[in-house]
Amino acid sequence: MIDAHIHADTRPYEDFEKMAIAGIEKTITCAHDPLPMKVSTVTLEHIQRLLEVDTQRAKENGIRLYVTAGIHPRSIPRDYKNVIENLPQILENKRVVAIGEIGIEKGTQVEIKVLKEQLELADRLKIPVIIHTPRKNKKKMTKILLQVIEGHIDTSRVLIDHINTEIIKEVIEHESMLGLTIQPGKITPFEAVMIMREYGIDKFLLNSDISSAPSDPLSVPKTVHKMRLEGFNDSEILRVSSKNAEKFFKI
Ligand SMILES: [Zn+2]
Structure with missing residues (x-):
């Protein structure tokens, strides 16, 4: 299994062991906002920590940790x-x-400017991007995001994350891949299963987004378990819990 979006730097060593025991082999830790990043050196040190400290902590527990780098809004x-x-x-x-x-x-305006510059860079370097959709004003912000994404990057390299029932209709026809964040306060394993039942599994990646907010390092395995109970077959489960992420991130 792959947990396609976590914040490893906020979690104890023991979480990696729990995740490995539950069958997670690879995970992706995203640069975020653990501190008020008032100056660029703090952001750069944060990314360096993910690369040096957290990949090692995961490795010691048998998990291959990949990193995404960027500026969180x-x-x-x-x-x-x-x-x-x-x-x-x-x-x-x-x-x-x-x-x-x-x-x-x-x-x-500043958020949109910084987003555009990072999208243009990703497009130029031909690498994927993970797009955060906020909790507040989610629908309105997602509409703005889609407009910004359109003109600035090849949308096949975009993963729009933290999808829930409120915004699924806005994004399902979009060419981007979609992340389902199964986390207290976002969606439950059951809601994730219901979304995949309605829209299929081709576009989705599963993640826990574990951070210092309430979160569950086992939410991807729990969702996989729920899928099995709800009658999804092995190949569908494998695609949404591993293959889609492997293909998208080339890992
Ligand atoms: Zn996150």
């Missing part, structure tokens, strides 16, 4: 251009598989 440093200038070099590390998580939170 909740934590844009005042000299953010310095992060963008450093990204091409960071992306040369084969552990870094995408730019992310990026997106918008409140939809401010």
Whole structure:
């Protein structure tokens, strides 16, 4: 199994062991906002920590950890251009598989500008992006996101994350892949199963988005278990819990 979006730096060592025992073999940790990233050096140090410390902590528990690097919309440093200038070099590390998580939170002009610049970079370098959709004003923000994405990147390289029933209709016809975040306060394993029952499994990747907010390191295995109980076959389960992520991130 692959948990396609976590925040390894916020979790204890023991979570990796739990995940490995439950059958997770690979996972992707996304750069985010563990601190107010007032200056670019903090963002760059954060990414470096993911690459050096957290890949090692996961490895010691038998999990292969990949990294996505970028500027989270909740934590844009005042000299953010310095992060963008450093990204091409960071992306040369084969552990870094995408730019992310990026997106918008409140939809401010600065957020949109930083998002556009990162999308353009990803398009130029031909690498995937993970797009964060916020909890608040989710539908409105998703509409803005879709407009920004359109003109700036080949949409087959986009993963729109934290999809729920509120926005599924906005995004299901879009060419992008879609992330289902199974987490307390987002969607339950049962809701994820219902979404996949209605829309099929081709477009979806599963993730826990474990962070310092309430979250469950076993939410992907629990969703897989629920799928089995609800009659999904092995090949469908394998695709949504591994193959789709392997193909999208080339891991
Ligand atoms: Zn996240």
